[in-house]
Amino acid sequence: MMTTNLTLKKPFELNWKRILFWGSICALSQVFICLVGLPSELNRRILIESTLSLGYLFILWVPLLFGYVVSKIVKLEGIENPKQGAADLLSGALTGLLGSLGLVLLMLGIDNLDMRDPLINWNPKLFRLLTFENSISFGSLVWIPVGVGLGTVGASLHQMSSQIRKMTAYAMFGLFSFAVLEDVIGDLSEGFRLEWLSDMIYAKKGGMTVTSTIVLAIVLALLPLLVQGKFKKTVDRYRSEAKPEDKRRNSVVLFSIVAVLVLVLPWFLGRIVNELLANVGLFLLLALGLNIVVGLAGLLDLGYVAFFAVGGYTTAVLTSPNSPWFSPETHFGISLLVVVVMATLAGLLIGAPVIRMRGDYLAIVTLGFGEIIRLLFLSDWLKPYLGGSQGITNIPAIDLGPWEVRGADPRSVFYMVLAFCVLAIYVSWRLQGSRLGRSWMAIREDESVAEVMGINIVNSKLMAFVVGAVLASFSGAVLAAKVGSVFPKSFEILVSIIILVVVIVGGMGSITGVMVGSLVLIGILGGPRQPGLLQEFQNFKLLIYGALLVFMMLKRPEGLVPTARRTRELHQEEYLQDAWLGDDESEDREEVGEQL
């Protein structure tokens, strides 16, 4: 105890280096956010009536976060933790202050220098926003106390009891979701015939009313008191179920609940959400296919969009009356069979020459092939056949006897996509545990050894390519029927990259992970051309994707819902340590003892 006491810091000793470091980062982040244009662009989006807009919120969360970060202490096992005290609050406040000083400097800069040429947002609009349409001194007088205050609040989060901290977190995140998801909640409440609820929460001109904000905050803060770990307990009980037959039963129950929900829910959802779910489904289908190629077989394919395009164009040519060259106007079902054949051929055609390459080389070559396919669709050479940049329009709806699947009715598209996704999930799941799936795993681990162990790597890899291609082409076919037209610019390289991000963020090789990944990324942020829940961020989508990807790589490289295998792979040391602490080693010793 004596020794640890010595290392405790004195009550008012500030770690200046740390404050300066995080304070500067705080200032830089705020200036960066301003110059990227988030506040100006999102200022019109009101969150709380006449109080807060989304634009301001983007500046305000920064000092809160860095106030929290700067006063965080590393806790070590077995050593007494230093007590949080006034010094930490002061650190938070100073960090917030530095952040605000950054904003003040930015205001001075905009006022005195003209830098609009490289920085489009270095403009009077931002200036007016930062000074609240007043003078610089007024702006500074507002921002400095606000920064200091938020920094202190951020720092004080560590010193609250966990109960209060939980309540604050619930209130903050809850309010944020309510405010940002205004459209969707409106849409939802319409579907459930609860319009009065959304009318009560939201003001007519957009944004929540002040009263509803306060009431909601209190309700949300009380929520954890009601729930109080019940959820966690259920999950724990579910996980700890010892008997395999109980586990099996639980899985069946859980699966049926999810299945019923997915089937019934669209009837209660409005247009916006159904449209969104249909998009999520389309990208999930793509991601499941890519998951087989990248996640299972370890082939980094950056030209995956090519197969998506093949599916879309094949459907367009076969079903649309506007197809310029060959227009049999077949039924979607028949065209689907041709799509499978075409995708298989495309998979073999692109796969065969590149399959001998490994790792980075494969990535670059497939990237090239993806672009080649898009440029072919765009080219003048194929224009008489495929329509060039005008694409093929007027693709008819899918006629399914009593039902019709068309873009104007997102619910029908959703069910159609759902059917394909179920198929894709079944295929991934069955193949994973089969002879072919094992050979993919082996190739992913060590290609040359896999070959020496008797695996025909060329065939196995081609098989992965083809299965992935067919799944992607299904997605393309449904997209063509949904949108009613195909254009080369719908098949940009960005699609490949976003699908890859979905797979990586979700968890490579994990089917659940890929589902969660597409829900989170495509559902919330939106696809390359499709809006997500947060439509406001449309222009900043790629920025957020990038930031998310960096964050995931640093903090959780195995993805949101990883497979056990992948977690082990990335955390080998921890696994070994656990194994060593367990019964593992002792048994080896016993064996040696017996022999001695």
Add this chain to the structure above:
Amino acid sequence: MSLLEIHNLQVTFGGLDALSNLDFSIEEGEIVSVIGPNGAGKTTFFNTISGMIPPTSGEIIFDGESVLGLDPNQITEMGIARTFQNVRLFPNMTVLENVMVSQHCRTSQLIIGALFQTKAFKQEEKEIRERSEEILGFFGTRLVGYRLDQPAFALSYANRRRLEIARAMATQPRLLLLDEPVAGMNPIETAELTGLISRLRDEWGFTIVIIEHDMKVVRDVSDRVVVLDHGVPIAQGAYDEVSTNPNVIEAYLGRPVEAKS
């Protein structure tokens, strides 16, 4: 006819002759040791037979057919399996999966069987699994039970070596190439594995070629010893003959004067 015949084999890397004028044959049911100082070309010899390195010239005939120009997986299918000197398991696959995956070339089910869970598919999966457990059971209790589902990287060093042998056995070879199977093992483990190597031939019917530095193991298991030095075979014959051959002693120890002392 010999199981494996090698005629005038030569492997050149740049200007360096890793193997030259190698000429010998292996009879069915033999255990042959290949020894030689470091850099003598022993592992290159294995790599050439297993198809990982194409020879510069010469001929390798396995069971009457030339293996030159075949891919490693085709050679494995013909019945040659190997282990690696620096253990090269599939570290993130489980012990069982490591062995199951090596039966790839002896099995045939593809996509359709897996999707429709056909009778043939299920039957084959069952056979693969049973066979894997049988092979792993050959090494006593070490690789079975809860270890079946452990990742290969979590195994102890000796167990990894055992698993490598199990994986090679699972390809159902006729010729088994073992590259320093006891390297890094303690004396007890070495003694045990020495016994296993003989059993591999007697019970499983494999013909075995083994690269080994541990002379005790070489003496105990081999019917015949081949000594390589600088890519050239300098002696072959029974262990006692070879171990007293002055050329061999010179290759290992430099000068005969020192060897006598």
